[in-house]
Amino acid sequence: MKNVIECVPNISEGADARRIAEIVEAVRxxxxxxxxxxxxxxxxxxxxxxxxxxxxxxxxxxxxxxIAAVSRIDLTRHKGEHPRMGAVDVVPxxxxxxxxxxxxxxxSREIGAAIGERFGVPVYLYEESASAEGRRNLAEIRKGxxxxxxxxxxxxAWKPDFGPAAPHATAGVVAVGARAPLIAYNINLGTRDxxxxxxxxxxxxxxxxxxxxxKAMGVELAERGQVQxxxxxxxxxxxxxxxxxxxxxxxxxxxxxxxxxSEIVGLTPADALFAAAEHYLRLExxxxxxxxxxxxxxx
Amino acid sequence: MKNVIECVPNISEGADARRIAEIVEAVRxxxxxxxxxxxxxxxxxxxxxxxxxxxxxxxxxxxxxxIAAVSRIDLTRHKGEHPRMGAVDVVPxxxxxxxxxxxxxxxSREIGAAIGERFGVPVYLYEESASAEGRRNLAEIRKGxxxxxxxxxxxxAWKPDFGPAAPHATAGVVAVGARAPLIAYNINLGTRDxxxxxxxxxxxxxxxxxxxxxKAMGVELAERGQVQxxxxxxxxxxxxxxxxxxxxxxxxxxxxxxxxxSEIVGLTPADALFAAAEHYLRLExxxxxxxxxxxxxxx
Numbered sequence: 118m119k120n121v122i123e124c125v126p127n128i129s130e131g132a133d134a135r136r137i138a139e140i141v142e143a144v145r146x147x148x149x150x151x152x153x154x155x156x157x158x159x160x161x162x163x164x165x166x167x168x169x170x171x172x173x174x175x176x177x178x179x180x181x182x183x184i185a186a187v188s189r190i191d192l193t194r195h196k197g198e199h200p201r202m203g204a205v206d207v208v209p210x211x212x213x214x215x216x217x218x219x220x221x222x223x224x225s226r227e228i229g230a231a232i233g234e235r236f237g238v239p240v241y242l243y244e245e246s247a248s249a250e251g252r253r254n255l256a257e258i259r260k261g262x263x264x265x266x267x268x269x270x271x272x273x274a275w276k277p278d279f280g281p282a283a284p285h286a287t288a289g290v291v292a293v294g295a296r297a298p299l300i301a302y303n304i305n306l307g308t309r310d311x312x313x314x315x316x317x318x319x320x321x322x323x324x325x326x327x328x329x330x331x332k333a334m335g336v337e338l339a340e341r342g343q344v345q346x347x348x349x350x351x352x353x354x355x356x357x358x359x360x361x362x363x364x365x366x367x368x369x370x371x372x373x374x375x376x377x378x379s380e381i382v383g384l385t386p387a388d389a390l391f392a393a394a395e396h397y398l399r400l401e402x403x404x405x406x407x408x409x410x411x412x413x414x415x416x
Numbered sequence: 417m418k419n420v421i422e423c424v425p426n427i428s429e430g431a432d433a434r435r436i437a438e439i440v441e442a443v444r445x446x447x448x449x450x451x452x453x454x455x456x457x458x459x460x461x462x463x464x465x466x467x468x469x470x471x472x473x474x475x476x477x478x479x480x481x482x483i484a485a486v487s488r489i490d491l492t493r494h495k496g497e498h499p500r501m502g503a504v505d506v507v508p509x510x511x512x513x514x515x516x517x518x519x520x521x522x523x524s525r526e527i528g529a530a531i532g533e534r535f536g537v538p539v540y541l542y543e544e545s546a547s548a549e550g551r552r553n554l555a556e557i558r559k560g561x562x563x564x565x566x567x568x569x570x571x572x573a574w575k576p577d578f579g580p581a582a583p584h585a586t587a588g589v590v591a592v593g594a595r596a597p598l599i600a601y602n603i604n605l606g607t608r609d610x611x612x613x614x615x616x617x618x619x620x621x622x623x624x625x626x627x628x629x630x631k632a633m634g635v636e637l638a639e640r641g642q643v644q645x646x647x648x649x650x651x652x653x654x655x656x657x658x659x660x661x662x663x664x665x666x667x668x669x670x671x672x673x674x675x676x677x678s679e680i681v682g683l684t685p686a687d688a689l690f691a692a693a694e695h696y697l698r699l700e701x702x703x704x705x706x707x708x709x710x711x712x713x714x715x
Contacts, residue, residue, distance in 0.1 A: 153711050214709060385706055385708065390693040390703055397661075399675055399678050401679050402679070404680055407684055411709065412468075
């Protein structure tokens with residue numbers, strides 16, 4: 118597979134195992150796309166599917182997902198802790214390898230137009246695909262949730278990018294957009310003092326003056342007797358793992374605290390780890406092209 | 417491709433571009449194997465092919481290679497700086513992903529038996545496949561080279577593992593065996609003093625008391641005004657890149673010298689770089705299974 122795009126749609130069903138299985142099976146049967154992971158949360162009543170493919174494969178996977186989900190998920194009966202606005206709530210498209218952000222933006226427009234037309238679900242383009250600055254942030258789009266959208270869509274500012282001018286009666290609306298890969302990265306500290314993790318989180322995150330593409334907060338790990346700096350890296354190419362790790366190490370040392378370990382949650386692009394190896398081994402060029410397995414993917 | 421085996425046969429032709437191209441084309445046309453690289457050295461009069469595939473693919477690739485090379489390379493007329501004993505001189509089989517060393521040993525026996533029978537070329541199993549301790553080392557097997565083998569093979573100790581009891585008239589003999597992936601890794605030092613690189617090389621290499629799976633020597637980089645510790649890592653899982661790098665750093669510092677950079681020459685398995693990232697980021701578990709591109713290779 119020469120061009121690899123990742124797509125991690127979130128659907129508003131996380132409790133009914135049979136219904137989830139039917140939707141998952143529909144996606145799995147779509148041609149040219151590979152389903153790598155499904156993770157469901159009953160309290161959130163929400164599932165996240167991770168699929169990869171080239172542009173054609175992702176198009177087929179999302180089409181299969183909508184056919185299966187729109188007929189099975191009824192938002193008028195949906196309850197869950199996580200805010201939601203659609204049966205398929207959000208469709209993020211992520212360039213991984215051999216595909217550019219621009220290509221993913223173009224793909225999001227194609228997919229958005231097809232969803233609006235074929236399923237009668239209004240589509241908002243978000244993040245890199247947003248048609249207006251106020252639509253970049255998914256939380257802004259989702260404000261009001263499913264129940265509030267009939268009213269929200271009457272405002273000219275919330276005319277959808279594709280599809281009808283009113284929400285689908287049971288499937289609501291959906292956000293589709295291209296974004297950089299996101300890495301969930303946690304660093305565990307050898308102290309029980311949550312204040313230390315909080316201070317470090319504030320130091321490294323963008324809103325506190327830290328790295329531009331880092332969100333972070335302190336978390337207590339009671340069972341381990343430790344605390345954690347829980348990090349969302351929204352662009353690991355520009356704010357890389359090793360730089361954030363070294364900053365956390367320096368800040369922790371200032372408090373007399375050591376880093377006990379760290380963990381990547383979920384999946385990561387290989388490049389994020391290669392960049393760490395490149396940094397610490399002082400490699401004179403990025404090693405990605407010299408990796409046997411990466412060469413295998415090139416065909 | 418679920419099981420990935422690498423095979424890097426060395427052939428005794430490195431000067432005649434047309435002959436090399438014909439041999440390469442034969443391998444490229446074999447089913448189920450992918451040719452990643454060809455590198456030829458005219459002075460050595462030798463070429464190294466890098467191919468990957470599952471067991472069936474590698475079998476097909478080696479068969480195609482022998483058909484093309486035995487009919488085109490005549491050792492009675494071969495001259496080159498590199499010692500050699502066969503038209504196809506050595507066939508190393510390397511487990512990369514989803515394949516074990518034992519499977520590669522079994523594959524080397526299968527391939528060896530087929531070569532002996534079909535091409536009438538005597539086969540010596542070496543490294544992990546060796547049938548006797550004295551045959552592990554390729555240099556020991558190759559001693560005497562093509563011209564000396566008719567005599568050498570009369571000694572009972574040098575009866576081949578497969579094939580006839582005398583060398584092939586023009587194609588000589590071949591060594592086939594499984595071995596761990598080899599990484600060529602160089603570390604560049606900010607000094608012109610070759611003695612520093614030599615001392616560090618002696619400190620880190622196995623014969624000098626250093627790491628068990630490390631060979632190293634000092635090399636002058638005149639055009640850069642630097643010296644280099646040139647390293648062959650014969651088992652990166654047991655003597656990993658980051659440990660060797662840190663040892664070189666410490667030894668260099670003792671001489672007041674800094675590491676300017678490092679470089680991997682040729683290809684490397686992804687794991688070698690993931691292990692470095694795991695070490696320096698203090699990851700609590702090996703990250704390989706969380707890498708998107710690696711998951712793509714699993715199918």
